Amino acid sequence: MRNLIYTIAVLAVLAGFAQLAQASEFVQISGGEFRSVIPEAEGDNLIAVDDFLVQDTPVTNAEFLRFVLHRPEWQRGTAVSLFVDDQYLATWDGPISLAPESGPQQPVTQVSWFAANAYCESQNARLPSWYEWEYLAAANDDMADARHLAEWRQGILSWYSQTGGDQIADVRSEPANYYQVFDTHKLVWEWVDDFNAFLVSGDNREQGGADQLQFCGAGAISMEEKENYAILMRVAMLSSLEARYTTRNLGFRCARQGEVRQ
Template sequence: MMNPFLFICFFLSFSLSAEMVKIPAGNWRPFLKETNFKLGETIKVKSFYLDEYPVTQKDYFEFIEANLQWKKGKVSSLFADGGYLGDWKGKSPDSRTANSPVTYVSWFSANAYCQWKGKRLPLESEWEYVASFPPPGKNKKDMESIILGWYGEQKPEFLPSVGKYKNRLGIYDQHGMIWEWVFDFNNTSVTGDSRQDSDLESSLFCGGGSLKANDFSNYASYMRYGYRAGLKGWYTAKYLGFRCASNVNIKDNPI
């Protein structure tokens, strides 16, 4: 007879695998200096699971139905600003956008959702590592063109359903649709304090020569880092959503 504990672990592992993609281990070089690493140092990213798609409005509605403290109008201002779920006319999403990424969510609410699912928010290094893989048949320059096109285009009133952009690892919509929360969104700094540092961050913040006009990859990455650096955990925004991650050993998830 199968050990009940082993069955539960098998079931959880299967469930995670069914809705998440297992990301292979690899190396990633941060665009800016991270807190615990030197500038230019390569970071080893362990294998982990990442949601195939951003969390949708339908997914998030299920979460708040089970966790009433996160309903629109009930969340403390300590955990989400007044824009929380601002595109929901009532207490539920518009039927036209049920499969669109949920936005107007704070770091606290995104983190709570992932914990409810038995998962966690991805680390910045994990998110950026996966995001560095271009779509099948494309190269990094093609990918950067997509990103820069999204930065410059007029944003739609209603976001499309998930599944628009797919990278080589099978992860959808990291680029070209929304910004996404990561667990350590304030891990790097492009604020005024960084001007005191004699490194790349200082040059980038001041718009110095290291930010080359023809270096699209640097510009696209700088925009993401700059956006994250301006966030606070309770902020919400029209094009800011999230997805969840999980360690390969699910018992290691910080819940």
């Protein structure tokens, strides 16, 4: 009995250390201007991003498990179908147990926008906006904006041709980028707060117009950025989603409003 208690105590301490070592942190991002693939208005794709804070990794299975333990209404089998589809957390073993293919340090996937949003709210945070995400994802390991590097773009693209069926790696498996943020590319797709904002033209009087992927339309996507296929694929994927959908490769990270630096 004493041995058992001892073992449990040691395991608990180890688990605590493991969490300390691996927990994601919010890092400060200095805002700035950049050219987005999505113009804010027709022909205007120079976007100003304010300072903000963002989690340095996507939310992991361990972190999401802790959340559903506190918030049973977000457990698989309990969450209402208005907010999640029938594949919600399907890779877990049970409502409150992970599985070998969904380990504690892997990014949580099969989560809906509503579930992601509820998680971030529980952390006193929110999902990043598309522009915030795209701004982060423009960085390689030593440059804030590496998008002009064809080789780097090609490296990202090659990930898209590999996904499907493969085991998802742990977070932080690749080096951090310029902002000390991990896994913007080559790990999972990520929800953004305004995933349902990708209709770019002004008035929407034409029947059926809203359902088209309008970034295909003339003027909707800046021609300067058309070589940025990887980012355009993200836009296409996000714009095809409903807020309750979940997929095997779709996770999220949270953001917060940043302090303006003096």
